[in-house]
Amino acid sequence: MKYDFLTIERKWQEYWDSKKTFRVPDAETKQKFYVLDMFPYPSGAGLHVGHPEGYTATDILCRYRRMKGFAVLHPMGWDAFGLPAERYAMQTNIHPSVTTGRNVDTFRRQIKMLGLSYDWEREVNTTDPKYYKWTQWIFLKIYNSWFDPKEHKARPIETLEHELAAHGTKNLEIEKHFTSDDWKNKSKKEKHDFIAQFRLAFVAEIPVNWCEALGTVLANEEVAEWTEKGYTVERRPMRQWMMRITAYSDRLLEDAKELDWPVSTLEQQRNWIGRSEGADVEFQVKGKAEKIRVFTTRPDTLFGATYMVLAPEHSLVDAIATPDRVQEIQKYRKETAIKSDLERGTEKEKTGVFTGGYAMNPTTGKEIPIWIADYVMMGYGTGAIMAVPGHDDRDMEFAKKYNLPIIKVVDGGSNAPECFVEDGIGINSSNNEVSLNGLPTPEAKKTIAAWLAKKGIGKATVQYKLRDWLFSRQRYWGEPIPIIYLEDGTMKAMDEKELPLELPSLEKFQPSGTTESPLALATNWINVVDKETGLKGRRETNTMPQWAGSCWYYLRFIDPKNDSAFCDATKEKRWMPIDLYVGGSEHAVLHLMYSRFWHKVLYDLGYVSTKEPFVKLRHQGIILGEDSRKMSKSRGNVVNPDDVVKEYGADSMRLFEMFMGPLEEMKPWNTRGVEGVFRFLNRVWRLFLNEEGTLDTSIQDVTPTIEYERLYHQTVKKVGDDIDGLRFNTAISQMMIFVNETMKLEVRPRKLLENFVLLLSPFAPHLAEELWEKLGHPKSTAYEPWPVYDEAKCAESRVEVVLQINGKIRSKVTVAKNTSDVELERLALDDANIKRYTDGKRIIKRIIIQNKLVNIVIAG
RNA sequence: GCCGAAGUGGCGGAACUGGUAGACGCGCUGGACUCAAAAUCCAGUUUGGCUCAAACCGAGUGGGGGUUCGACUCCCCCCUUCGGCACCA
Missing domain, CATH: 3.90.740.10 (Valyl/Leucyl/Isoleucyl-tRNA synthetase, editing domain)
Known part of the structure; x- marks a missing residue:
């Protein structure tokens, strides 16, 4: 029977889905392991082959760790606010939530098609009001905080009010001081304005990068991206929301020293902060x-x-x-x-x-x-x-x-x-x-x-070179900022209980014609009366930048359905910090800096338990086209995962992406290479199953030879170590070596081959599940214990020792392991080839490294 | 210009703490099976010399120098590629 990957893959994906195989409960005694992929922006184009690279890598690690007995948190979601959906809405008048929903469905289907072991019950979407309620909530926390230079941390804004009432500005670093009595005599508006300049989220009139064609401002670090696409960006002063990330400059710098991140990323952040x-x-x-x-x-x-x-x-x-x-x-x-x-x-x-x-x-x-x-x-x-x-x-x-x-x-x-x-x-x-x-x-x-x-x-x-973060955008498709401008000239933050402040639905998605967002046209939504004071007010029309939702999504995954908190504190302590975070290096300074900043504010305010969210970070390299150039539609070298999966199956796709080379390196796609790993999986299939699709008769309960058992233990060791070290390419070669050796055997020891299926299962889970079932196991491989190797059985009994003259190899001998130095030296000096060099020469020095080499240094 | 990363066969890439360079895969060559092809299997494949072959000898990890008995690995200089920053006072 042929290796029918289409049927097998569909079968096991349905199995995992219906049995909720990868659901991870929060309360467990197992050791936790939180592995996070950077969640994608669900574009209309669907997945490209770059996405599965990082996702497959983390998936292999997660599947392996589950088998090692860890409780693995491995979630996926959608960073779905963003300009493309809004621009599409302007052209078609289709609501961005509709296109977003469609795109998410495509992405989810494609991701499931790859057999990635996410806990789908934890799926989040930044555009869901139930999600952005909490993005707004965090915004309010930031808005209602100030940075206390004495304690070097964020504190609730009330503490500043108390401070001013008690001591005036005595303990603050400002130009013009006043006393506590002065403070008490100030009007509501005066107090409001004074406090405003201390808030971590504040409004300022600053020169910004305005893009007329996009109808929005851009952050400094976003300008390059859009000017490259041909848009014109000009400087003009505008009132904008800012976040006081500069208050955290030195903590962002200092705490980075503890992070296990790529050096180049740490370096970029350091330069960006520019102390x-x-x-x-x-x-x-x-x-x-x-x-x-x-x-x-x-x-x-x-x-x-x-x-x-x-x-x-x-x-x-x-x-x-x-x-x-x-x-x-x-x-x-x-x-x-x-x-x-x-x-x-x-x-x-x-x-x-x-x-x-x-x-x-x-x-x-x-x-x-x-x-x-x-x-x-x-x-x-x-x-x-x-x-x-x-x-x-x-x-x-x-x-x-x-x-x-x-x-x-x-x-x-x-x-x-x-x-x-x-x-x-x-x-x-x-x-x-x-x-x-x-x-x-x-x-x-x-x-x-x-x-x-x-x-x-x-x-x-x-x-510091670091500047405050320009936080507002003149867009519709983003989180509304929960602030109301009252007619007395003060600003009022919405009450937490009133959240979420949902986006109004618009008749038409058109630019407002001014520098305001399209929300300015939603008059019913905009105009409000403050219940407390009866004052008339107008809502903020700016929305948050796309980075906002991704600043904290890793926390929501921990407790995605909680209506009373962004994340339950006990669960937060259970899962944080993130043990491994994998995503593209293009986020080295933006997302990774902003989310560290938010995390630190939440930490200061006591909402999270760790200083840093991402303890270990790795970037997947870019996958180039078959011509070694960047994949792009115009070059016609784009590889579509759907096509690859259709032709070779998800397991081959996964295996090839991991076999191409080191995860972090940039590397070209190669269809021949996919065929190569596809052949390997076919060999594995035939190793176990005969023409009729039943277990091959060569698989028997026999005692393996010493040599074969040694290879087996070496393989178990290497595959496990390499997965932990994210060296998937070498883990796969080791499995290939094992299979090549196994093919040579006429009788194949069943126990070892069964364990091999388990070794293969994180890489090619569908095939492994199928073989496991054919081997007579009713349960999924997902939680089978990972095979254990015996260190002693890994060791070779005989080793080849190199005989050198002046560091050049002149002969080799195979000896029992741990043969003594004396014996090695004798063997070397007796060796016919060595003798040809030593005859008549004076021996100056002998270097003997056990199990490795003998080097004889001769004069002249 | 400054900062960071990396340069290994025809190609993707291996090589533990300085100790057999080229694992594994692709491609290629030859062979088996077949009427034939595909698929599969077997053998070979860094390069040069000598050779029917083996053995043996030489060169070789971007280039040049150095340290060492021994260097892809450590040190110095240079070149190239990629990524980031770009008058940051």
């Missing part, structure tokens, strides 16, 4: 009250600051500019405003305009000109710099172009380049109060920082 140590310094503007604050990583070069540069958008520009310069400044500002950050970056030559104003270098008291230039960014540091052209490449370039003075204040030795940016020895840096001359850079930094602090014009600080 740099330096100092803030204040420069007095000549003849004005204004002071300019700058951040510098090289405060030791302060004596060499010969001019200053403000970002064109800097708020002090108008105050500093002299009347004769105003026109030119306006022109320059206009020019830079239309440039995107990207264009500003690719500009070859630096440009700038003198403001007419001067500042004092605090160390020398000298007047230095203040310029504006777009090589200084408003978004980093203070948006202003002190320019030290002697020791900064950019400042040097600018100074040369505009003939600004250059002073050397760090000695870099005789070979130092014209612009020396490294650490060196301070020179030309002294005044009546402080001298950096002769000091190595690190000491000079400390000395000047102390001086700045004493003078009250600066202090050592730390800056």
